Amino acid sequence: MPSLSVSKSFLILFLVSSASLVGAESAFASEPDYARQKELVHLVRQDCGSCHGMTLKGGLGPALLPETLRDKPAEGLAATIYYGRPGTPMPPWKQFMSEAEAAWIVDKLMTEFPQ
């Protein structure tokens, strides 16, 4: 039974995320400017890094490397950043970035995250 409840909650998360991130595709069209990109990279490496590791290989939180994220839907990952994940230590980061910026971070994490 546990597998059912896991997939169910994932589905709910997925639905919530796709509903709230309708603008996700258009997000890539409006990439954050260079200065903001630098801030976001710093935030991910330093502050997300306190749980996920500065090299993103994981710590108390899971690894955020392309190979570990490959099979996960980008929208769900962006929603996890933006809204957090209740029941886990993952907090919502929405006060520090827009949904489009969360989507940009996911895009970079899934390909190659800048230094």
Next chain:
Amino acid sequence: MRLLLSLAFALLLNACAGPQLRGTGDLGLIIERASGHVTLVNTTSRQPYARIGGLGDLSHASAVYSRDGRYAFIFGRDGGLTKIDLLEAKIVKRIIQSGNAIGGSISQDGRIVVAQNYTPGGIKAFDAETLELLSEVPAEFAPGQFSKVVGLADTAGNKFAYALFEGGEIWVSDFSNPKQPTTQRFTAGTQPYDGLVTPDGRHYMAGLFGEDGIALLDLWQTEKGSRKILENYGRGQEKLPVFKMPHLRGWSVAQGKAYLPAIGRHEVLVVDVATWKEVGRIPVRGQPVFVMARPDGRQIWVNFAFPDNGKVDVIDTLAGKVVHAFEPGKGILHMEFAPRGENVWLSARDDNKVLIYNTETFAKLGEILAESPSGIFFTSRAVRIGF
């Protein structure tokens, strides 16, 4: 003539002897997390004296010291364990002991260094002299299920206490026979995130992330089992999001009270360590990460999680409130007191500096350049339990 000659010879030898003699008592090191370096410092001159590279991924790295304060054992995020000689300013030995590590500890007799690991979850014991693997205790809390280990602390009798994040337990492993440790298990609660041993070595506390409360184990009477204190300190109120896990160590205990970070609150909880009842809470300007007592216990210095990580609040334990609040720099990650507490060193990660302040006047005394500094560790930790 012969006497004169031998005297001249002795002088010559002396001149060739090279590095000046140095005591270890006022030495320490600064972790430079991004570049895999450590800077070695002197806490009396307040100056660096050497810098060593090649230590791998040092994000969240920590250090413990041999009892003579000469050797530092540095635990890196990438599972690296590096033994450094502070007198010769060089790496003595370096091994990669796991895939993902979070810190370590050293036994009461100084002979065993233990690393706590996330992947694979568990602890590993090494000979402090050679870094040879002695034994390991996998954190398998249920068949086939391994937990990340947090809050490892040394206790009396070459025992180590630690907590299992996923397992929700406190384990105490006895390394009296270093090759065949024995382990006792106790209930902790949901998601212990860190732990501490009180400075007398008697109690182990595990802070809980998944519920309001702290698990407490009396190491002198383990047969009584663990219990929970400060239950429901949040009283069902909605928690604030937690952007960084707080850290616990024995430094939180001062003047008969423990000063502990409240998870998801802008508060420091105050607990009487005789009764283990909450006796107060002190509002601060963010979510506490380190809540550290000055060695004499008169002051408690508090730094904060993102986005308040540029602030530092100082609590006076007599007044029971914040008496000094300031913004020393960007990304204040760690604090370390001079051995007797007259100064405190703060690492300002995003300013690439370590800042040194007088704890009485709060005047800035100086700064040391360091690349993305995080942990600061002085050799005075060598003689304290649970550090």
